[in-house]
Amino acid sequence: MSTNSSETNSSKTNQEDISRKDLARAVERRRNFAIISHPDAGKTTLTEKLLLYGGAIQQAGAVKARGEQRKVTSDWMELEKQRGISITSTVLQFDYKDITINLLDTPGHQDFSEDTYRTLAAADNAVMLEDAAKGLEPQTRKLFEVCRLRNIPIFTFINKMDRPGQEPLALLDEIEAELNLATWAVNWPIGSGDLFRGLIDRNTKEIVLFTRAERGKQSVEKRLNLGDPEVKELVEEDLLEKALEEIELLNEAGAEMDLEQIKAGELTPVFFGSAMTNFGVKPFLDTFLQMAQGPVARNSNEGPVDPMRETFSGFVFKLQANMDPRHRDRVAFIRVCSGRFQKDMTVRHARTGKSIRLSRPQKIFAQDREVVEDAFPGDVIGLNNPGMFSIGDTLYTGKRIEYEGIPCFSPEIFSWLRNPNPSAFKNFRKGVNELREEGAVQILYDIDQAKRDPILAAVGQLQLDVVQHRLENEYGVETRLESMGFQVARWVPGGWPALEELGRIFNCKTVRDSWHRPVLLFKNSWNLNQLFEDHPELELSSVAPVVSGVDPITL
Ligand code: G4P
Numbered sequence: 001m002s003t004n005s006s007e008t009n010s011s012k013t014n015q016e017d018i019s020r021k022d023l024a025r026a027v028e029r030r031r032n033f034a035i036i037s038h039p040d041a042g043k044t045t046l047t048e049k050l051l052l053y054g055g056a057i058q059q060a061g062a063v064k065a066r067g068e069q070r071k072v073t074s075d076w077m078e079l080e081k082q083r084g085i086s087i088t089s090t091v092l093q094f095d096y097k098d099i100t101i102n103l104l105d106t107p108g109h110q111d112f113s114e115d116t117y118r119t120l121a122a123a124d125n126a127v128m129l130e131d132a133a134k135g136l137e138p139q140t141r142k143l144f145e146v147c148r149l150r151n152i153p154i155f156t157f158i159n160k161m162d163r164p165g166q167e168p169l170a171l172l173d174e175i176e177a178e179l180n181l182a183t184w185a186v187n188w189p190i191g192s193g194d195l196f197r198g199l200i201d202r203n204t205k206e207i208v209l210f211t212r213a214e215r216g217k218q219s220v221e222k223r224l225n226l227g228d229p230e231v232k233e234l235v236e237e238d239l240l241e242k243a244l245e246e247i248e249l250l251n252e253a254g255a256e257m258d259l260e261q262i263k264a265g266e267l268t269p270v271f272f273g274s275a276m277t278n279f280g281v282k283p284f285l286d287t288f289l290q291m292a293q294g295p296v297a298r299n300s301n302e303g304p305v306d307p308m309r310e311t312f313s314g315f316v317f318k319l320q321a322n323m324d325p326r327h328r329d330r331v332a333f334i335r336v337c338s339g340r341f342q343k344d345m346t347v348r349h350a351r352t353g354k355s356i357r358l359s360r361p362q363k364i365f366a367q368d369r370e371v372v373e374d375a376f377p378g379d380v381i382g383l384n385n386p387g388m389f390s391i392g393d394t395l396y397t398g399k400r401i402e403y404e405g406i407p408c409f410s411p412e413i414f415s416w417l418r419n420p421n422p423s424a425f426k427n428f429r430k431g432v433n434e435l436r437e438e439g440a441v442q443i444l445y446d447i448d449q450a451k452r453d454p455i456l457a458a459v460g461q462l463q464l465d466v467v468q469h470r471l472e473n474e475y476g477v478e479t480r481l482e483s484m485g486f487q488v489a490r491w492v493p494g495g496w497p498a499l500e501e502l503g504r505i506f507n508c509k510t511v512r513d514s515w516h517r518p519v520l521l522f523k524n525s526w527n528l529n530q531l532f533e534d535h536p537e538l539e540l541s542s543v544a545p546v547v548s549g550v551d552p553i554t555l
Pocket of ligand 1: 037038039040041042043044045046159160161162163273274275276277
């Protein structure tokens with residue numbers, strides 16, 4: 001009897017050891033990142049090249065090819081939009097060498113919405129992609145600010161080096177001065193545009209030569225030692241000298257490589273290359289994967305939760321309705337944060353305390369879905385959402401935990417939402433409340449309680465289109481939008497008392513958010529700056545503090 005029980009115990013311990021080892025191995029080999037860039041910088045092109053290395057697609061050009069395009073890019077969403085259904089970003093998972101990469105897609109400007117920001121809440125690393133000719137652009141700056149909120153490591157890829165661009169030193173200066181982010185160039189370009197000859201690897205002191213290929217063809221990367229006589233034949237002396245002088249300058253005056261600073265999001269490694277010709281992409285990917293951080297501990301009500309926590313936990317960072325128009329379904333995207341997720345497991349929903357069996361978890365590769373058997377920290381799974389999940393919700397097994405919520409990001413488009421048909425008010429109210437709960441849009445209210453119409457506040461026009469469309473299709477209410485003409489919103493951390501102390505504010509409208517907190521709306525940033533000048537003591541925030549344990553105002 002005792003032998004039996006000790007056998008059972010030891011086999012249990014063995015099994016626990018094996019599953020712990022599995023978890024450790026899975027965590028160690030996971031890397032998760034999002035690409036932040038402005039439209040046209042080359043995100044689709046770079047993504048395609050990365051997928052190519054991961055074997056997730058078979059041929060260059062597949063992303064752009066018609067049939068494949070809908071599978072790999074988020075451009076398919078534009079098509080879905082024309083058909084009037086909702087749109088959000090996707091997650092691509094692929095293996096490269098012995099690493100499992102989760103690439104979180106952040107849609108371009110037409111698809112830009114709060115989901116784009118929220119996706120960054122699920123990312124452990126970000127790749128900031130710049131066009132060498134344009135440098136930092138507005139959408140990149142906005143996305144960068146969101147990364148900064150969580151201090152996630154940023155890796156910079158300066159693209160389109162095969163075309164005339166800005167001086168590389170000026171590009172680094174811009175990042176340092178405008179983003180307050182130190183830079184450390186991993187490689188350095190020799191020439192640019194028609195005179196682009198390749199890169200100098202600062203670590204190995206090798207030259208990676210660029211050979212110009214026909215448009216659409218891959219360039220072949222040839223490596224030579226700096227001292228190799230062939231270099232002189234292939235690279236003009238003045239170009240090489242200039243590049244070496246610039247490197248010398250960086251060695252003397254630039255930041256040093258410091259992994260801790262990179263991990264803290266204070267220093268960005270910078271890579272130069274050309275995604276279209278697939279030049280510099282592989283060296284980038286290899287170095288990036290070495291330096292990028294694996295799944296990180298996330299803050300919860302119980303303190304930081306280690307990915308190696310044995311029991312499963314994760315949080316909802318994105319909800320998407322009608323992904324598959326044939327089924328009119330809703331999907332909640334969960335970022336796995338700890339433990340192993342297994343199909344059919346029963347988890348707890350922290351907000352309601354309910355138990356749920358997760359029977360059809362999915363991995364979603366654009367429109368293709370695959371049922372997931374298991375998933376590990378850093379992975380993203382899609383769950384069918386029968387309406388119970390909201391943005392920021394925690395799912396867990398074992399001891400109760402609740403992850404820190406996801407903040408509301410600063411909206412830039414504000415419209416009254418009118419319901420011209422009073423008999424449809426009940427449905428209107430239901431729709432508005434449910435869409436707010438889902439996180440489709442932020443809802444603000446006038447401080448004059450007699451003006452009951454809600455104000456829709458969004459970061460992209462698309463969000464408003466989706467809300468109107470869904471109110472009509474899912475709740476049967478036709479609505480009218482009336483633009484308010486504001487572009488900037490700021491929360492007041494000091495709340496109503498701070499505003500009262502201030503007295504009358506000019507060129508600004510005060511409204512309430514769904515938690516009855518004051519929000520100031522401005523027509524432009526000039527008016528906002530004027531307020532700062534008049535009241536330098538006033539504290540304002542572009543991001544709404546996370547709410548917990550308070551019921552929202554409903555319509
Ligand atoms: P996005 O997803 O960030 O919006 O950009 P995308 O990859 O679609 O690239 C935008 C344009 O820039 C594309 O050209 C693409 O071919 C080009 N591009 C991307 N990387 C490079 C590069 O390294 N060098 C050069 N010269 N061009 C690059 P397009 O004309 O809009 O499309 P297509 O004709 O290539 O399909």
